[in-house]
Amino acid sequence: MTAIPVDDIGAFVGPPSLLAAGADHGPLAGRTLAVKDLFDVAGTVTGAGNPDFAAGRSPAIAHAPAVELLLRAGASVVGKTVTDELAYSLSGTNVHHGSPRNVAAPGRVSGGSSAGSAAAVAAGLVDLALGTDTGGSIRVPASYCGTYGWRPTHGAVPIDGVVPLGATFDTVGLFARDPHLLAAAAAVLLGDGGGTAGPLASRGPARAASTDAPLEPGTPIADVATTAASEIGGAGAATAPRLRWIAEAVAELPPSLAADLVASVHGLGPDVDVVELGLDLEAAAGAFRALQGRQAWTAHGPWITEARPTFGPGIAARFAAASRVTDDEVAGAEVVRARVTEAVLAATADGTVLAMPAAAGPAPLLRTSGEEHDRQRAQTLRLTCLAGLAGAPVVVAPLLRAEGLPFGLAFVGAPGTDTALLAFVASLSTP
Structure with a gap:
């Protein structure tokens, strides 16, 4: 019998209920899963955080592939969670559904x-939660709520059946309190493990990390998280990869917090150094905003123009700005994107893992003004845009405190090293 949580923090869209039961056997059997209200879950309307958007949609006739994969691996969906409207915000505030409480x-x-996915996991309402990350929408909530979060390599996890925002940045990822569970669930989404075979498992036998042995249902979660650590750094590499903190990113923090972050990173292993990417983070963030804005308007502009939906002020302002992005701005942004990608790939080419703050500070107060939210969002975007522009995987770990509050450390790997990156982060919590 699947335990249905009692939502006393406003994390869910409507009361939690068993929306879809997971398979009886599999690596995630018995686990509860919350799903961000951007994903199709059969029989439910995908509302994307906006009542006008929901009003124009019929109940989904099938699960999004990412949801289906987790169901086949044994996880049961117990509700859909609150999202910022059409995912176009990093704050976790929604004028229609409220702000999930950050315990x-x-x-x-x-x-x-x-927002709701991170809050539900942090509060212990569910074991796992699906989220999306375009410009930081998993990394920032994980940091603010003190959970683990994974943004995958762009294109590594199927995005079908998910309301889009920025097609070349959108990713499907996860939240969990336990990094070993996060790695096990990620393995399912990456095709490294899962439950009952079917059309979505047609790529051949699922494999655990880089070994030749198929990952069988019921494989211990800790095993999934530890079998691939040597992938970072190449075949035969030590479990602990070379770790370098990004100078430009750390410089975005207040001095005391920057010092704490650097000290924490140096405490994680013997081979820790600093790297300068040689990038202008403000230019990188501007390029990201232009490209995301053009893609967001392409995805939703026609509907917004016709339906004239009611948005919160921040969302409305961002879509208005998106509608004005020019072709010249897009062309210039692509040049910056190529420069960022080249820098990140060069810094991670030898298996190095990059460490950086997951956000520009701890969670802002709920009563923070709109202008201050915008300032903090812009500062955080200067950090999160790097992996977004490069399509690189990121795992956020709740390893720091700032002002007595959770503050996440983000680990960035080369594209395609998700399994090894997850294993490395899991190893940090293994005695």
Whole structure:
């Protein structure tokens, strides 16, 4: 019998209920799963955080592939979670559905746009939660709520059946309190493990990390998280990869917090150094905003123009700005994107893992003004845009505190090293 949580923090869209039961056997059997309200779950309307958007949609006739994969691996869906409207925010505030309560930082935002998913995991309402990350929508809530979060390599996890925002940045990822469970669930989404075979498992036998042995249902979660650590750094590499903190990113923090972050990173292993990417983070963030804006308007502009939906002020302002992005701005942004991608790939080419703050600070107060939210969002975007522009995987770990509040450390790997990156982060919590 699947335990249905009692939502006393406003994390879910409507009361939690068993929306889809997971398979009886599999690596995630018995686990509860919350799903961000951008994903199709058969029999439910995908509302994307906006009542006008929901009003124009019929109940989904099938699960999004990512949901289906987790169901086949044994996880059961117990509800859909609150998202910022059309995922176009990092704050976790929604004028229609409210702001999920952040139990790890009372009186402060949970972060967005995967606000309800992060809040539900942090509060222990579910074991796992699906989210999306375009410009930081998993990384920022994970940091604010003190959970683990994974943004995959772009294109590594199927995005079908998910309301889009920025097609070349959108990713499907996860939240969990346990990094070993996060790695096990990620293995399912990456095709490294799962439950009953079917059309979505047609790529051949699922494999655990880089070994030749198929990952069988029921494989211990800790085993999934530890079998691939040597992938980072190449075949035969030591479990602990070379770790380098990004100078430009750390410089975005207040001095005391920057010092704490650097000290924490140096405490994680013997081979820790600093790297300068040689990038202008403001230019990188501007390029990201232009490209995301053009793609967001392409995805939703026709509907917005016709339906004239009611948006919160921040969302409305971002879509208005998106509608004005020019072809010249897009062309210039692509040049910057190529430069960022080249820098990140060069810095991670030898298996190095990059460490950086997951956000520009701890969770802002709920009563923070709109202008201050915008300032903090812009500062955080200067950090999160790097992996977004490069399509690189990121795992956020709740390893730091700032002002007594959760503050996540983000680990960035080369594209395609998700399994090894997850294993490395899991190893940090293994005695």
